[in-house]
Amino acid sequence: MEKLFILGDSGLVGSAIIELLKEDYDITGVSRDQIPKAKWKHLKFDLESDQLLPILEATQPSVIISCTRGDFEKQLETHREIVKYASQTNAKVYFFSTANVFDGIPNSVKIETDLVNATSAYGHFKINCENLLTEGLAQNAIILRLPMVFGKKSPRVKEIVAALRNEKSIELYENLIFTSIWDTQIAFMFKHILESDLRGIFHLTSKDVMDHTTYYRKFLHNNVLIEKGNIKHQEPYYLALGSTRQELVDYEYSNDDVIRKIKKALKKFKQ
Numbered sequence: 001m002e003k004l005f006i007l008g009d010s011g012l013v014g015s016a017i018i019e020l021l022k023e024d025y026d027i028t029g030v031s032r033d034q035i036p037k038a039k040w041k042h043l044k045f046d047l048e049s050d051q052l053l054p055i056l057e058a059t060q061p062s063v064i065i066s067c068t069r070g071d072f073e074k075q076l077e078t079h080r081e082i083v084k085y086a087s088q089t090n091a092k093v094y095f096f097s098t099a100n101v102f103d104g105i106p107n108s109v110k111i112e113t114d115l116v117n118a119t120s121a122y123g124h125f126k127i128n129c130e131n132l133l134t135e136g137l138a139q140n141a142i143i144l145r146l147p148m149v150f151g152k153k154s155p156r157v158k159e160i161v162a163a164l165r166n167e168k169s170i171e172l173y174e175n176l177i178f179t180s181i182w183d184t185q186i187a188f189m190f191k192h193i194l195e196s197d198l199r200g201i202f203h204l205t206s207k208d209v210m211d212h213t214t215y216y217r218k219f220l221h222n223n224v225l226i227e228k229g230n231i232k233h234q235e236p237y238y239l240a241l242g243s244t245r246q247e248l249v250d251y252e253y254s255n256d257d258v259i260r261k262i263k264k265a266l267k268k269f270k271q
């Protein structure tokens, strides 16, 4: 069985990938806490204090999937250890990045071949990590950029539930144009990229864009407390990914598909 190693196995993206792949792969995952009854090999690991290289050398994965969070400098150190291991073993590394690598030029939808340019610390960090991996591993570094991710257990759906229960207000950004994706759809796209051995950069995203207010109005009722946000920028502000990768056409998703899933997830909560 092929050995997969996942950083961030308890997270939204990590757990969606594990759920889809756990029967077919020998999976080891790491994050900071215990995971009771994990159906894969889970190890406690804090990238802010622990070394990853000895764990990789002991585990010997042929595929590493990075969907972790944590202090940016420490994450860079951890990814340097990944480069060291992967360049010695020829392992492939899949790195989850973000639409924020383009937040320095938020004037249009960005495709895989567009040049990155970030102003946020998060965007800068992700660019540094993308560069570290591609310079160190060339074709063995595969970059998977994500737009806003939703999922049944995602913080965004929890935030919507709290707003629908009038426990909290929700901020809607009038000038934000964005794309979105559902967590399990990321897992299906990832499986296809992995098993077809596709390389390079991929934007795993809905195929269309929508503004934040229109999007959220599709599932928020009128009694919800709204705060009007406005991103300081010449309007409109795009945080939107597009894709020209033909290999993913069978996995095309629209924002309305994601919204349908959000609505279905909301039905489970009493309002």
Ligand SMILES: NC(=O)c1ccc[n+]([C@@H]2O[C@H](COP(=O)([O-])OP(=O)(O)OC[C@H]3O[C@@H](n4cnc5c(N)ncnc54)[C@H](OP(=O)(O)O)[C@@H]3O)[C@@H](O)[C@H]2O)c1
Binding pocket: 007, 008, 009, 010, 011, 012, 013, 014, 030, 031, 032, 033, 045, 046, 047, 048, 066, 067, 068, 069, 070, 071, 096, 097, 098, 099, 146, 147, 148, 149, 150
């Ligand atoms: N969600 C989005 O909308 C979105 C959009 C664009 C890009 N991304 C990127 O996609 C990746 C996955 O995002 P996600 O939403 O799945 O994140 P998430 O749900 O917050 O999960 C993050 C994972 O990292 C682990 N982690 C955090 N700090 C750590 C530390 N110091 N040491 C070890 N593990 C640590 C967490 O586990 P513990 O807390 O238990 O340690 C968890 O397993 C991230 O790299 C993120 O930047 C996400």
